[in-house]
Each structure stands twice: as structure tokens, then as C-alpha cells.
Amino acid sequence: MDLRKYPVPHSQTAARIVDGTAVIVLADTGEVNVLNSVGTRIWELIEGKHNLQEIADTIQIEYAVTPQQALEDLEEFLDEMLKNQVITLEDTAGSSA
């Protein structure tokens, strides 16, 4: 995964953080999902201003995990998000989604 990329919510995604939990609706199926605390924190950072390396660094610091662990967790999370078309990856930083 190219850590210079900037993840942003997919234009077809509906989401909201409710009382510290991200609630996300998958675009195609209308399926509703909730993210755990780490997933919610990553979701907060997915607004086009932080690239993947920056997000991994933030997770490493805030959750006191190794850089390797932070990257692995982030990649696993993003793979799932990309597969379900919840996010897209951009080459440059954009405005807040």
C-alpha cells in the first residue's frame, strides 16, 4: 500500500460518529456497520488531510503499538474499507470531506 496516498470517504458512503462510535452505511447494499474504537479513530482521520503514513503514526502514538503493528492494522482496516467501497485513495490532500 502506498503510504503517500490520502484516504477519503467514498462519495456514496453515509456515515456519522455517534457518541464516539462510527456508524457507516455501505453504499451498494445499505448495510449498516459500526466501527470499534480504533476503527472510529481511523475514520476520524480519513478526511483527506492525512496520508496513510500520518494516520499510521497517529495510531502508533495514541494506542502505544509498534510502527509495524500500526501499519498492519491500518492496512487490514483499509483493505476492508476499499473492498466495500467505503473509502477511496487520493494522490493529494484535499479539503475536508
Added chain:
Amino acid sequence: MDMIIQIADIPVSLSFADCDPAIHARIIEHYQAFLTQPQDGTLSIQIRCESGAPFIPPDISTTWQIRTSAHHGRIEFESYYERGWVDRLENRGGLLLRPQGDPENFLRVVYAWLCLEQSALLIHAAGVIQNERGFVFFGHSGSGKTTLSRLSLNHTVLSDDLVIIKKQNKTFRLYGVPFRGDFPEAPRTNAAAELVGLFALSKSDRHYLAPLAQGDAVARLAACVPFVMTQPLAAQRVIEICSDLARHMPMQTLHFARDNGFWKVLDGFEKIPSAA
């Protein structure tokens, strides 16, 4: 000949063309409790009956198919024996019925969208009024909505399948609908009450309430909103309305056994004073 139904204070006019009088009479009887008088601004839908091939080939191996979409104010609907549309800009629509057809599923879809326009929600849930207090019990298919409804016949059962929740003057009201699920013999009650609580259902061997985190409550409730969730803007609106509900309305999990003892748990239930 026209008839006007009104569900959750939302009127829809239905006119019939080329329909067997027996079909017309059946539909009038079905919606009898929800008929109202003509009023301005009512969405007008013409129902036409016509023989022909099914719009979707029937397939008993799958769940009941309803294809619907909404773009730029136009709602499209198609099922086996019904094909319809509504243009919200022109405030009119049409429904073509095959002889086996029934307007109910079309009306469910139309009302799901009309509700959302008014920041209301049509929800897959059982609704019961007890002592003028509205209770909503939601959950996936098989969670116990029909069972709970059958166990609540000493109160006013609004539906075992669909109800409408609508915010009015900083309070939420629960409305009955003429739509039924697996409990068709239940009366079609046109009633409403102030909503005092929403409960995610869980079958158990005893009756008790358990906390439900706000995020989980919003997700589980939104997952019970039919027809509109595949449209991103609509889904966003649904989540916002559910969040508003979760902030102002107690949402818990009701674990219940197969007897009406759960009402003893709910008898002492008090709504949290609204902060709105």
C-alpha cells in the same frame, strides 16, 4: 373514483382506472381505517389494472423481490405484479397492477420516502400503545416482532412489521400503518401516541432490559429502515434522524421469553426527559 389515505398525517390520493370493482372494493376495505377527506397538496397516484406478463419473473426460491430507486425527485418501483413511479416535483405518480397485484408494497416504498421528506422514519418494527404510551420493538427478521405483537393483544398493537416515528414539537410520536407482516389478522389500527422508548429485541428465557450503546442503537435502528438506505443522501438522513432519536429517547435491548411478562418490565419504564 378516488380514495385518500392518510398515514402519520401524510395524505396520498389514489384513483383507479380500468380496475375490476372487486379490486377497488378490496383496496378500500383494506385501508378503511386510514381513509380521509380531500385536502390540498396531496400526492396523487393513479392506479391502472392491466393483464400481462409479470414485471419480474416469479421465483419461489428467493425472497420477495422489490426493485426501487429514487433520483432527482422521482421514485421508481417494480415487483412481480406491480410497477409504479412517483414524481415528487409534479406531486403525482402511477401504478400499473397485474390482476394478481396489490398496491401495498408500492405504498410502503412511497411512504418510506414521504416520511424521510418530513424527517420521519418508516421502520421495520412492532409498535404497541399501552396507556397512551408508544413502544417500538425493532430487530431483524426472526427477532420476535410478531411473537411480541401476539403477546400484546391486551394493548393496542399498531403493527408487527412497520411503524412510523415522527418528530413533532420536540417530541417523537409513534404512528400505526395499514401494513402487516406475519400477523395479518391483527386489526389495522389508525392510532398514534407519544413514543416513550425503543427496544431492540432479543429472544431469551427470561425478561429483562439491557443497556444499548448509542452507536449500536443508531446502527441497529437504521438497519431496520427499509427501501431508502441504498441512496447515500437518504442513508445519511436516516442516520441523523436515528442519532436524534438515540439522544432523546431511551434505547435498550429487551430480552424476552415467550409470554407477556415482559410488560411487567416495561410497566415501570419512564421516558428520559427530553433535552431538545
